Structure formats: structure tokens, C-alpha cells
Amino acid sequence: MQKSSPGGGRPMPSRPSHDLGMPGQRRSFTRHWISGLAGLAFLAVCLSIGLTLADEPAPVRGVVLAAEGKPAEGARVRWQGGAVAVSTDAEGAFTLHGVGRRVTAWKQGYFIAGQAATRSALQLRLRPLPDQDNLDYEWVDPRPDRRHEDRCGNCHSTIHDEWAASAHARSAGNRRFLNLYEGSDWHGRPNVGWNLLAEHPLGAGVCTACHAPTASERGVREDIRKVAGVDALGVHCDFCHKIAEASSERLGLSHGRFGYDLLRPTQGQLFFGPLDDVDRNEDTFAPLYKESRYCAACHEGTIFGVPVYTTYSEWLDSPARREGKHCQSCHMTPTGTLTNIAPGKGGIPRDPLTLSSHAMPGATPEMLRRAVNLKVHCDELLGEAQVKVEVAAGDVGHRVPTGFIDRQLILSIEGVGQTGRQVEATSGPLLSPLAGLGENRAGLFFAKQLEDLDGQAPVPFWKPCRIRADTRLKPGEPAEASWTFPAEGLAGVRIRLIYRRFHAEVQQAKAWPDDAICIIDQVVAVPPNHRWGR
Structure with a gap:
């Protein structure tokens, strides 16, 4: 059966019983349904934002x-x-x-x-810092002792232990240093080899400025062997944390304590440091403590007219400086394990990457391996083995070696026969006799070499002398050399890279234990086109 349209026109078709109404009514319902969902979604977002805002505390x-x-x-x-x-x-x-x-x-x-x-x-x-340094200040002993509550090690045990094992803690009493200073040998015998006191007595007081910077008594400053008490602890906690500023006006000419502006209090206590939120009423922050300039007064020194220490000026000229790296980046790298500098003593949990290590490593095997890269290329051609070596200063912010002027890096190249005998190179550079490895030894010698006015070497820097050559590695400038060996009977080539702190001749005269560090010791086979690198 058909129904008539409301207007009386053509009849309308019948609808199935499940139809919900007219087409217009269906569209209206759909619009309301979608609008309802959108409203619910909007309400959910608003509630979420409201809850988030409610959770975030007011500033x-x-x-x-x-x-x-x-x-x-x-x-x-x-x-x-x-x-x-x-x-x-x-x-x-x-x-x-x-x-x-x-x-x-x-x-x-x-x-x-x-x-x-x-x-x-x-x-x-904010409470102002003192306006002048107290020259009568008594230095604090860093060693832990419960009878003295102001001792650094009582609260900062981890930092103290790192420092106590460092070269800074031994700077005033280092045995080799004192042997050179007074002319003794390892066993205490006098008048053996180099002798600063005998050969340049007017320069005897220079050393204390860096090696015992808190020594102030007349007579002690002129003879570092007389230091005692806190002064004998070398570069210690209290001295380092009393440095308010480091001068760069007479860099290399004002050494140690004379290159720093100290600020010691008359009353109470005062410590400078790299953290700006330590509020014990005796601490302040100094950006200097994260800069290489902080190290310069002791690690840049022209002494008696000789550039004995040039590490800071080397850093100024390095790619590391241009990359924003400072001495502390490598030598005070956080261990990642220290999270509280004074646990149980008022310290708070901190990000371990913000807490510097005080071990301050220098020429350790690990640091040296990071500092030097070595590449070797071996070929056999026309009955001869050709060895090409490239040595480069790697992840380092200064020349290699650096520090005290007598430091050396030695590249030794030795042919090894099939029977184990040594095979000499037929061409290529030979090591300087200063390397102490014998004559006609193939290799390269990286060092700042001094000679006396007659051209003799080695010579101590406190005697009249001049620089013969400075062959140390410079970051970004690899050293390359090639050697040739007879291929017949040659099993390989032994490559050694050795670090020495002092001349072999001086070490032998002073009867010092051999503390040379062998950074690399590798035998390279010499079939055609063999390559090896590190």
C-alpha cells in the first residue's frame, strides 16, 4: 500500500519497519552523535590539562x-x-x-x-666576601682526624683519598724531585749527578712556589727540604680552594702562589669552588675552577730564561681549546660513581657527572694511550721490507709529551729475524743517543732537547743552555717516517712506543728504578700489503 505525500503529489513508497524516520531526522541524529563524541573528547582534554596543572606546584x-x-x-x-x-x-x-x-x-x-x-x-x-687577604691565616690540614672537625678528609673522604694518591699530594716530597734538587741519588748518597743547590744556589727558592705553595716562613721558602706540617703536603685542598683569581698578565714568569690572588679569611672560613649552591655560610662559587687558566700558574713556567713548563700555552694553541675543552675536561673527569661529596655530613645527592674526580691523572698508561695514535704500513718490494709509521697526538689538549722539560716519547723500530736475532734497518731515521736505547737504533725521538753552550746534552735547565730542537708531537700534525729492512730472513718488525720522565743517563746516575711506560709493544709481520694500526 502506498501513502500520499503531504503535499498531495505522487504516492510515497512504504519503508521497512526498522527505518528510524525521515532522511532529515537521520542526518540530525548523526550530527548530534558526532557532536557528542567531540564534546566528550574536549572535556577529557580539559580534565587532563586541569589535572596536569593541578599536579604542577606553583613556582x-x-x-x-x-x-x-x-x-x-x-x-x-x-x-x-x-x-x-x-x-x-x-x-x-x-x-x-x-x-x-x-x-x-x-x-x-x-x-x-x-x-x-x-x-x-x-x-x-647575600653576605660579602672579605675585602682583603689574611696573611696570618693558618692552613687547614686535609688529612682526616676526628679530633679536628675542620679537617677536609673528615667529611670529603672520597675526594681526599683521590687527592692523597695524586702527584699534587706528593709535590713537595717526590723522591726524584728532591734528588735533583739536592744532588743525591735514590739511596740518599750525596753529590751524585745533577744538583740544583750546588749548580745554581740562587735559584733554590724557585721550587717552593709550585711544589710547596703554602710555605711562607723565611728559610723554608729558600729550601724546600725544610717544609713541615701542612706545607709538606704539597698542593693541598685548602690552598687550591683559597684561590680567588688567577692572573694572566705575567703568565709563565710569576709561578705558583705568586700567580694567584688568594683570599684567606680573618674570621670563620672561606672556600672557593666549582659549585654555586653549597650554602654552609663559608662557600662561594668561582667560574675559574672550570677553566684551564686555573692551572696555568704552575703548568706554565719560564725559569732562568728557559721554557721549562709550557703546557698552558700549548693548550691555548690546541684544537681542544677551540672545541671548548679545558684541562679539567681530561684531568678531572667525573668518575660517574661519586654522587655525594659529603655523605652523612650535610652533603646532598647530586648528578655524578657534575662532581669532578680529584685523582688528576697525568702520564698514566691509560692517559698516554688516549693521547697517542699509531699507524703502521708494511710492504715487501724487490727483496726489501718497507715500514712506514705515522705517530699522532690524539685526544689531547697539548703537545706530547708535555709537562717538565725532560719528558720524552720514543718510537723504537727493530727488525726481528726468523731466528730471533735483531735485524738492523738499511735506511730511515735513527734515534738520538738521548733516547738511551743504544747506537744505530731506528726510530723517532719526541722531546724538547736542551744543550749547553758547547752543544753537549743532556743538560739541566738551571745551567746555561739553549733549545737544540723541539720534536714533540703537536695535535693535528702527525709525524711520519719510513724504514727499510732486508726482507730475507726477516720475520717481522717490532714497534715500541715508550714514555720516559727523565733522560736515561740521569736515571742511571741517580740509580732510579726504571719507571718508563711502554705504551705500545707490537711485532708486525711483513707479508706484502700488511697493515696494522691502533
């Missing part, structure tokens, strides 16, 4: 005041132990987001201030 606001209650503009404010810092505005005001238990503030020329966090406005007052 902490406050003001930092300096001397006489004046606003401290440009003060650095952070959650203690946190990574993000903000600066105060011209009114000393700050807004600090995030969460934490304590807020700290620091500004140049002031102690670090701190206050427990509250939701009410904070007011942090």
Missing part, C-alpha cells in the same frame, strides 16, 4: 638582597642540587619553577646564601 618567588639590603641584580638562583638556574632582575626578584627542598643564591663577591623552600615569598640575603 617559588622571592628576592635576593645584597649589602645594606639593596636588590642583588644578576644573582644566580637555583634549587639546590638542580640543573636549572635563573637570574634575578633589577629588583633582585626571581621566579623559580620546579620542585626542591632548598633554594640557593650566588653572586660574584658574595658567599652563597640558601633558604628552605616555602610557598610564601623568599628573601635571601
Whole structure:
């Protein structure tokens, strides 16, 4: 049966019983259904945002005041132990987001201030540093002792132990150093070999400036053998953390303590350091502690007219400096295991990558292997074995070797016969006799070489002398050389890279134990086109 249209026109077809209504009604229902879903989704988003905003605490606001209650503009404010810092505005005001238990503030020329966090406005007052150095200050012994609560090692045990095993802790009493200073040998016998006191007595007081920088008594400064107490501990904690600034005006000419501006308090205590949120009312932050300039006064020195230490100026000219790396990047690299510098003594958990190691390694086997790259190419041609070697200063911010002027790096090349006998090279550079490996030994000698005015070497820097050659490796400038060996009966070529701290001749005269470090010792076979590298 058909129904008539409302307007009386053509009859309309019948609809199945499950039809929900007119076409217009269906479209209306669909629109309402989609709108409802969209509304629910929007409501869910709003609720999510609302919950997120509700979970995020309100920021902490406050003001930092300096001397006489004046606003401290440009003060650095952070959650203690946190990574993000903000600066105060011209009114000393700050807004600090995030969460934490304590807020700290620091500004140049002031102690670090701190206050427990509250939701009410904070007011942090900065206390100015002393305006002059106290020359009568008594240095603090770093060694742990519960009878003396101010000892560094009582609270900072890990850092103390790292320092105690370092060269800095032994700088005043190093046995080889004293042998050169007083002319003795390893067994204490006098008048053996090089002797600063006998050969340049007016220069006897130079050494204490770096090796015992806190020695101040007249007579002790002129003879480092007389240092005692804290002064005998060399470059110790309290000295390093009293350095307010490092001068660069007379770099290399003002050594050790004379190259630093110290600030020692008359009352209470004062420590400079690399953390800007240590608020014990006796600490302040110094950016210097993360810069190579901090090391320069002792690691750059022209002594008696001779450039004995040039590590800092080498760094100034290095790719490492251009990449933003400093001495501390390699020599105070965080171990990744230290998370609290004073556990149980008021220290707080910190990111281990922000806490520097105080082991301060120098010429250790690990550091030397990082510092030098070696490539070897061997070929056999027309009955001869040809060996080409490239040596390069690798991941390092100075020349290799560096430090004291007598340091040496020796590349030794030896042919090894099938019966084990030594096969001499028929061409290629030979080692200097200063290397101490005998005559006619193939190889390269990397060192700053001094000679006396008659051309004789080795010679101590305190005698009249001149630089014969400086063949040390420079970052970015590899050294290459080739040698030829008779191929018949040749089993391989032994490549050794050896580091020495002193001339072999001096070491033998002083009866010092051999402390040479063999960085690489490898026998390379010589079939055609054999290559080996590290």
C-alpha cells in the first residue's frame, strides 16, 4: 500500500519497519552523535590539562638582597642540587619553577646564601666576601682526624683519598724531585749527578712556589727540604680552594702562589669552588675552577730564561681549546660513581657527572694511550721490507709529551729475524743517543732537547743552555717516517712506543728504578700489503 505525500503529489513508497524516520531526522541524529563524541573528547582534554596543572606546584618567588639590603641584580638562583638556574632582575626578584627542598643564591663577591623552600615569598640575603687577604691565616690540614672537625678528609673522604694518591699530594716530597734538587741519588748518597743547590744556589727558592705553595716562613721558602706540617703536603685542598683569581698578565714568569690572588679569611672560613649552591655560610662559587687558566700558574713556567713548563700555552694553541675543552675536561673527569661529596655530613645527592674526580691523572698508561695514535704500513718490494709509521697526538689538549722539560716519547723500530736475532734497518731515521736505547737504533725521538753552550746534552735547565730542537708531537700534525729492512730472513718488525720522565743517563746516575711506560709493544709481520694500526 502506498501513502500520499503531504503535499498531495505522487504516492510515497512504504519503508521497512526498522527505518528510524525521515532522511532529515537521520542526518540530525548523526550530527548530534558526532557532536557528542567531540564534546566528550574536549572535556577529557580539559580534565587532563586541569589535572596536569593541578599536579604542577606553583613556582617559588622571592628576592635576593645584597649589602645594606639593596636588590642583588644578576644573582644566580637555583634549587639546590638542580640543573636549572635563573637570574634575578633589577629588583633582585626571581621566579623559580620546579620542585626542591632548598633554594640557593650566588653572586660574584658574595658567599652563597640558601633558604628552605616555602610557598610564601623568599628573601635571601647575600653576605660579602672579605675585602682583603689574611696573611696570618693558618692552613687547614686535609688529612682526616676526628679530633679536628675542620679537617677536609673528615667529611670529603672520597675526594681526599683521590687527592692523597695524586702527584699534587706528593709535590713537595717526590723522591726524584728532591734528588735533583739536592744532588743525591735514590739511596740518599750525596753529590751524585745533577744538583740544583750546588749548580745554581740562587735559584733554590724557585721550587717552593709550585711544589710547596703554602710555605711562607723565611728559610723554608729558600729550601724546600725544610717544609713541615701542612706545607709538606704539597698542593693541598685548602690552598687550591683559597684561590680567588688567577692572573694572566705575567703568565709563565710569576709561578705558583705568586700567580694567584688568594683570599684567606680573618674570621670563620672561606672556600672557593666549582659549585654555586653549597650554602654552609663559608662557600662561594668561582667560574675559574672550570677553566684551564686555573692551572696555568704552575703548568706554565719560564725559569732562568728557559721554557721549562709550557703546557698552558700549548693548550691555548690546541684544537681542544677551540672545541671548548679545558684541562679539567681530561684531568678531572667525573668518575660517574661519586654522587655525594659529603655523605652523612650535610652533603646532598647530586648528578655524578657534575662532581669532578680529584685523582688528576697525568702520564698514566691509560692517559698516554688516549693521547697517542699509531699507524703502521708494511710492504715487501724487490727483496726489501718497507715500514712506514705515522705517530699522532690524539685526544689531547697539548703537545706530547708535555709537562717538565725532560719528558720524552720514543718510537723504537727493530727488525726481528726468523731466528730471533735483531735485524738492523738499511735506511730511515735513527734515534738520538738521548733516547738511551743504544747506537744505530731506528726510530723517532719526541722531546724538547736542551744543550749547553758547547752543544753537549743532556743538560739541566738551571745551567746555561739553549733549545737544540723541539720534536714533540703537536695535535693535528702527525709525524711520519719510513724504514727499510732486508726482507730475507726477516720475520717481522717490532714497534715500541715508550714514555720516559727523565733522560736515561740521569736515571742511571741517580740509580732510579726504571719507571718508563711502554705504551705500545707490537711485532708486525711483513707479508706484502700488511697493515696494522691502533
